[in-house]
Amino acid sequence: MKRKSLVVLLSIALAACQSNENESKTQQGTPAAPASGSLTINGAGATFPNPIYSKWFDEYQKSHPEVHINYQSIGSGAGIRQLTAQTVFFGASDGPMLDAQLQSAPGAILHFPTVLGGVVPVYNLSGVTAPLRFTGPLLADIYLGKVTKWNDPAIATINPGVKLPDADIVVVHRSDGSGTNYIFCDFLSKVSLDFSKKVGVATSVDWPVGVGAKGNEGVSGLVLQTPGAIGYVELIYALQNKMPFGAVQNNAGQFVTASLQSVTIAAAGVPMPDDFRVSITNSNAVDAYPIASFTWFLLYQHPTDKARSKAMVDFVRWALKDGQKFAPSLGYAPLPQAVVEKEIQALSKIQ
Amino acid sequence: MKRSSDDRRFRLGTGAFAALVLLIVVGIAIELTRQSTLSIAKFGLKFWTTSTWDPVSGMFGALPFIWGTLYSSVLALLVAAPVALGIAIFISELSPRLLKQPLAYLTELLAAIPSIVYGLWGMFVLVPLVRKFEIAMGAKPALGVGMLAGALILAVMVIPFTSSVAREILKNVPSTQREAAYALGATRWEAIKVAIGFGKSGIIGAVMLGFGRALGETIAVTMVIGNAPQVTASLFKPQYTMAAVIANEFSEAADELYLHALIEIGLLLFIITIVVNILSRLLIWSMKRRVAAPAVTQLLAEEVPV
Numbered sequence: 001m002k003r004k005s006l007v008v009l010l011s012i013a014l015a016a017c018q019s020n021e022n023e024s025k026t027q028q029g030t031p032a033a034p035a036s037g038s039l040t041i042n043g044a045g046a047t048f049p050n051p052i053y054s055k056w057f058d059e060y061q062k063s064h065p066e067v068h069i070n071y072q073s074i075g076s077g078a079g080i081r082q083l084t085a086q087t088v089f090f091g092a093s094d095g096p097m098l099d100a101q102l103q104s105a106p107g108a109i110l111h112f113p114t115v116l117g118g119v120v121p122v123y124n125l126s127g128v129t130a131p132l133r134f135t136g137p138l139l140a141d142i143y144l145g146k147v148t149k150w151n152d153p154a155i156a157t158i159n160p161g162v163k164l165p166d167a168d169i170v171v172v173h174r175s176d177g178s179g180t181n182y183i184f185c186d187f188l189s190k191v192s193l194d195f196s197k198k199v200g201v202a203t204s205v206d207w208p209v210g211v212g213a214k215g216n217e218g219v220s221g222l223v224l225q226t227p228g229a230i231g232y233v234e235l236i237y238a239l240q241n242k243m244p245f246g247a248v249q250n251n252a253g254q255f256v257t258a259s260l261q262s263v264t265i266a267a268a269g270v271p272m273p274d275d276f277r278v279s280i281t282n283s284n285a286v287d288a289y290p291i292a293s294f295t296w297f298l299l300y301q302h303p304t305d306k307a308r309s310k311a312m313v314d315f316v317r318w319a320l321k322d323g324q325k326f327a328p329s330l331g332y333a334p335l336p337q338a339v340v341e342k343e344i345q346a347l348s349k350i351q
Numbered sequence: 352m353k354r355s356s357d358d359r360r361f362r363l364g365t366g367a368f369a370a371l372v373l374l375i376v377v378g379i380a381i382e383l384t385r386q387s388t389l390s391i392a393k394f395g396l397k398f399w400t401t402s403t404w405d406p407v408s409g410m411f412g413a414l415p416f417i418w419g420t421l422y423s424s425v426l427a428l429l430v431a432a433p434v435a436l437g438i439a440i441f442i443s444e445l446s447p448r449l450l451k452q453p454l455a456y457l458t459e460l461l462a463a464i465p466s467i468v469y470g471l472w473g474m475f476v477l478v479p480l481v482r483k484f485e486i487a488m489g490a491k492p493a494l495g496v497g498m499l500a501g502a503l504i505l506a507v508m509v510i511p512f513t514s515s516v517a518r519e520i521l522k523n524v525p526s527t528q529r530e531a532a533y534a535l536g537a538t539r540w541e542a543i544k545v546a547i548g549f550g551k552s553g554i555i556g557a558v559m560l561g562f563g564r565a566l567g568e569t570i571a572v573t574m575v576i577g578n579a580p581q582v583t584a585s586l587f588k589p590q591y592t593m594a595a596v597i598a599n600e601f602s603e604a605a606d607e608l609y610l611h612a613l614i615e616i617g618l619l620l621f622i623i624t625i626v627v628n629i630l631s632r633l634l635i636w637s638m639k640r641r642v643a644a645p646a647v648t649q650l651l652a653e654e655v656p657v
Contacts, residue, residue, distance in 0.1 A: 076603055078602045176599040204600045212589070218574060
């Protein structure tokens with residue numbers, strides 16, 4: 001009797017495993033859509049745009065109930081790995097894929113900017129109420145450990161009238177690999193030769209000074225409780241948590257406080273290459289905020305699954321046109337119109 | 352159906368499960384090695400002894416992470432072991448009957464708190480306290496985050512494990528041991544010493560269990576240790592652990608060599624954990640042989656001169 005029930009249990013367990021396998025195969029593999037006509041598309045990648053992507057998938061399904069898009073926000077690097085291994089249909093990344101990564105992929109991969117984000121400097125200085133101004137080289141020197149005091153002349157001369165304390169600067173950076181690191185280092189490397197030589201650009205770098213905190217919440221938490229601390233967080237995070245942040249001098253010499261508009265302007269001030277793999281930090285536009293970046297969808301140019309591919313292209317077109325209006329309310333800067341038009345043309349490359 | 356065939360089947364069945372454990376351990380070792388070949392081939396033993404961790408230039412050395420892991424775990428153990436044993440002894444030997452169950456339950460509850468909660472508590476409560484202490488000690492700059500905060504949070508997390516196991520060990524010391532001690536005119540403290548002596552190997556095991564837990568703890572430590580890879584004995588400086596660097600960097604690592612280096616750190620952690628476990632087994636084993644003579648005779652020997 002007991003043995004019988006064990007056998008039944010085992011067979012149930014086995015059946016469950018098998019049906020799971022079948023399910024995941026139809027989700028990820030090439031077989032055509034199931035008879036019901038519904039279509040599931042799996043994607044994975046960047047965490048930064050996850051809120052807006054979730055909103056898009058949700059809204060899109062209201063008008064297209066047959067298309068169901070799953071997105072796992074597991075990080076840009078992991079998204080690229082899964083896309084290259086073809087375990088997901090599309091990827092998403094906060095940084096453009098490197099040439100070497102593109103070459104190691106089994107097929108041509110196209111980049112499509114979706115929205116924009118910015119990175120802002122935050123600090124904790126008691127008694128300083130007006131927003132501080134920073135230049136790119138100054139931020140680089142602080143993160144290289146060359147400027148170590150808040151009353152350093154390099155800070156004082158660009159902040160006339162601000163009473164700066166004679167306090168040590170406590171440098172806080174992101175410890176986890178992230179697009180935020182990438183954008184911040186990308187900007188500092190462009191404005192400081194020393195920074196590009198000693199540190200460079202990546203999602204994780206070898207910081208010469210400072211303490212690492214995990215995530216936007218970790219950096220802001222540490223900055224808020226450490227007198228004299230400086231850190232950097234995503235614009236969206238600072239806006240949502242009503243954190244004050246500093247203005248940064250752009251390439252035109254203006255001190256710009258980050259806003260959704262000034263981030264969108266940054267994208268307009270950079271010539272757009274055909275593959276959309278472009279850094280828009282230190283943009284030339286007069287009113288541009290200099291620490292800004294696209295975030296991208298990654299799609300295969302010649303996918304084998306035509307039905308899924310068509311559904312995905314339709315979705316991306318919708319996201320570029322109708323989806324953009326959801327961006328500002330969630331704290332993302334929408335794409336400039338010229339970029340949207342260029343992308344819609346590029347979507348026709350996918351066959 | 353014969354009983355003997357049932358027995359055999361039962362033995363084979365459970366044996367298969369036991370073999371599964373072995374297979375999993377071997378499987379992990381093989382997979383970790385297989386996925387870190389690039390880094391093993393490129394850096395060899397230098398991976399253990401160099402301190403540069405630079406994903407941009409592709410230079411990887413794990414020394415600061417190994418150091419940070421061992422240093423924080425040892426410090427945590429130094430803080431946690433006495434406290435945990437104190438709790439265990441109080442609950443099993445001295446506590447009023449009415450308090451025993453609630454106290455035991457509360458310490459076990461501490462073990463069930465998710466480590467992210469410990470991490471948040473560490474960040475918002477412990478770190479400011481540590482910073483105050485650092486300011487009082489004249490540390491510059493007083494960061495709050497760093498090795499001290501990391502070791503303290505580990506200690507708090509390890510205490511419930513160690514004390515629960517130690518309490519079980521003390522509970523299982525035969526009451527004849529204590530009775531014999533009392534019969535010889537021992538005071539309460541001396542009787543407890545006898546009980547501890549009897550359960551010594553088990554108590555060491557409890558402490559080592561805590562050590563193993565401290566080695567692998569990830570999120571809570573990441574949130575308070577400062578995440579700066581450097582080899583220093585300073586308690587106030589930010590440092591880094593092996594589990595923390597994997598958790599921080601794995602999801603964004605797209606470069607092959609970088610990934611392999613991170614997985615090799617996992618392999619090192621695996622090896623270090625196994626070595627620590629073997630050492631603690633050896634320690635317990637050598638003790639068991641020495642403690643073979645009942646602890647009471649020791650007490651007796653001590654009492655003779657009086």
